[in-house]
Structures are given as C-alpha cells and as structure tokens.
Amino acid sequence: MESIQPLLVQAQAATRSVKTLPDEQKQQLLLQLADRIVAHTADIVAENKKDLDKMSDQDPKKDRLLLNASRIQQLADSLKDIAQLPDPANQLLVERTLDNGLQVQKRTAPLGVVGVIYESRPNVTLDVAALCIKSGNVAVLRGGTDAFHTNIILVKLIKEVLEAFKVDVNAVQLLPVDRALIGEMLTAVKYIDIIIPRGSQQLIDYVRANSKVPVIETGAGVCHTYVEKTADIEMASKVITNAKVSRPSVCNALDTVLVDEQAAPGLLRLLADSLQDYDVEIFADDVSYNMLEALEYPYLIHATPADFGREFLDFKCSVKVVNGVDEALQHIQEYSSKHSEAIISKDTAISERFLNEVDAAAVYVNASTRFTDGGVFGLGAEIGISTQKLHARGPFALEKLVTEKWFVRGDGQVR
C-alpha cells in the first residue's frame, strides 16, 4: 500500500456512526465481542502461533506476544469490565441559562479519531478498540510488526461484531505495518485527532519530532526502587524481586535498585538469593559490586554510567548504594523517565517526602512498580501509561478519550 489516506478517509467518515451509539448498544456490542473472541480461541491461537514462530525463544518480548486460552479469557473479562463502566461521552458538565434566554450546556464529547502506534502486544488491539468504541471514538491501529497475524484476526472479529450492530466497520481500522506509512499517519491532521505512541524512546522521539497531530506520549519506563535505611528488608527484597522478574519486558518493571548504605548489607544478601533464582544480571556500582562479589553472586557486572537511566526490559538491573533520601531523590530526578518510582521505608515522613517530591506518573510506598496498569487501577484497561503531563498522566483510559463541547440553544437571540 502506497498511502493510508483511503483508510483514514473511511475512518473519519465512521466517526458519526460510532459517536451516536447509545451506551446500552455499546455495552451489548462489547459483551458480544467478549463472547466472540472466546468462541474463536482456537483461531486466534493459531494465528498467534504464526507470529510466535518467527520470534526467538530467548526474546523476552515473546511472552508479551503470546495469547493462549487463559489470556484470551482475561481479555474477554476486560472487555466485559469496559462494557459496564460509565459512558464517558455526553456527560453534562455545566448548565446555565443566560440573561438573554440562551440555554448553555457543556458536555463531554468523543475526541473523534484516535491513532495508536503500539508494541507487539495483541491485548492492546482489543483494549484500545474497546475503549475507543465505549467512548464513541474511531480507532486507527498501527500494531507492532511481530503481532501481524494476531492483529489481523482480532480486528476481523471486531469488525464482524461492529457489522452485527450496524456500526460502520471502519470505526476500527488496522493499518499496514510498513514503517514508511507511520510518517503519513503523523501528518494526517485532517483525519486523526490524536496520536498515542506506545513504545520505546526511539518511537517517542520520532513521533515527537514529526507529528503534526497532537500527541499523548506513553513512553519507556526507567523505574527505580529506593530502599531507605528503616526499610523492612524482607519486604524490600520481595517487592524488588516481583518488580524485576514478574514480567521483565514491560514498562513498569524495575530497572534500578537504590539502597541506603545502612540497609545495603542486609538487603543485598537477600536479593543475592532471590534474584539468583531467576539468573538476574546485576550491573553494580563499586560499593554494591564488592558486597555482591563477597556473596559470590554469579551474574555480576561492573556498572558503567550508561547502566543508570537504562531500561533493561530483561532479567537485568542496576544497583547503586546511596547515602540518604536526598541522594536517592537526586538520582531519580536525573535518571527517571517519570513513569513509576517506589520507596521501601517504615519512616512515614520520608515516604511522604518521596511521594511528593518525585516527579513521576505513579509513585509508590512499600509496593511493586508493576502495579502501574489501567486494569489494575480500575479503569477497565488502558490506552497506555502517559509519561507526559497533558492531557493525561499515568495509566489512562475512557475519561481521557473525551474532550468538551458547548451546546447552545436559543430562539433567535443575536449579539
């Protein structure tokens, strides 16, 4: 395909069909979609296998690409959750009658056409399509190349359900994976109202430099966990291990442990045990290197400056020993991508300082950064995790897929 313009024209034309759908119908449509994907589990798994077969077993992104019966059931459950959430569109925000009799209302209104460029993670195809339908928007999807076959079957199933509900099937469009076409998407101001890039810093930089369409960035997660000197180190070790190994290829996984010098000997002893079970490579600063070497930690590497501020997306992390909360805050300010940051501490005053002073979309006390997720936070699913401050921050979903619109009703007033 040389140009995506025909697809974008169709997408723009579909906006009226989807934005006028009553909520009751949107609910039924999403419930039917949930049933349809479960009924087609075998077909989806077969298409997904074509994608998986092209990826090396060693690639940590393979887990992200995988769909099986239980994951498809989880996706269906998430569609059902989204269906039941309140309709974010057409909500009355302001209502007044002016002295001249004009009746003025401000209501929420769908954004229009939402373009999303995203990683090879097939759940995003369903999450974004469902959130867009529920909020009355058209979705233009540019999924990752590695998920090519899986995305095709998922969008086919979505379109079949749209058709059954007499909604314009172009309300969900899947773009070809040719990278050259992304540039056209970014300049399609006439057809796309907002672009959401989900992906690496390279993607974000490219979109930021080239997009003429407004953007919400959902960027890389360089996530720290700071173990303060009063921390319960058993808890710290458990939380850090979870944040690192539960799903290392995702953006909310831990990258760097900052540990207070007073807590370091005890914590590193526990971490050496638990991280070793998962073959986690540790890029250690000089102080922690010496401690871990004495503990005979097998996967130990001297950290270089580039290992701080690095997003590993793998069974790897960096460790640095710091002297107090000020040094930890300073380090985080310098290296964080402002996604998710955590402190482990029993000192409430220091924890509160951390919560208030760290500039990130999600800040945690005594918990794993892995919780940064729209579904987990009760949003049904997420469009992404915004690492910018306008118009959304952190995991965002339905309420950020609407804008505002003034409705003015008169009987011949002139100004």
Ligand SMILES: NC(=O)C1=CN([C@@H]2O[C@H](COP(=O)(O)OP(=O)(O)OC[C@H]3O[C@@H](n4cnc5c(N)ncnc54)[C@H](OP(=O)(O)O)[C@@H]3O)[C@@H](O)[C@H]2O)C=CC1
């Ligand atoms: N904050 C958040 O919500 C999220 C953050 N992430 C972050 O994404 C990264 C990992 O995902 P990964 O799949 O590797 O991300 P990539 O950035 O490699 O790929 C994501 C999408 O962007 C496209 N893309 C990548 N680079 C460019 C470019 N220079 N120009 C045009 N298109 C591009 C890819 O296309 P193609 O298929 O052709 O490669 C793909 O569709 C991590 O940094 C992770 O933290 C991921 C998801 C959510």
Ligand SMILES: N[C@@H](CCC(=O)OP(=O)(O)O)C(=O)O
């Ligand atoms: N919120 C998601 C992580 C966000 C996401 O999609 O990240 P990634 O797997 O890097 O594409 C989760 O907790 O699984």
